[in-house]
Amino acid sequence: MIKEINIAGVLLPPLMGYAFAAMIIWLVLRFTLARTNLYRFIWHPPLFNTALYVILLSIIVVTTL
Known part of the structure; x- marks a missing residue:
């Protein structure tokens, strides 16, 4: 069973x-x-950043199950 995170009595999902x-x-x-200047190869950086975050979040969720 997934347990809540308890921070100072506040339960967080x-x-x-x-x-x-x-x-x-x-x-x-x-x-x-940004420091290695690899964003020059990316067509739409905000869209790439959003997709990168979603991918990272899904990897973390799947590996902790």
Whole structure:
């Protein structure tokens, strides 16, 4: 059974923790892509960033099941 995350008595859904973990990884990847200038090969960076976040979130959710 999936348990809630307890932060100072406030129960949060586990998806919020997964989303936070995915956001940290996504920010590191975004910073790396920007510093290495790889965004020049990407046609639509905001769409790419959104897809990258969704992919990372789905990988985290699937691997924790």
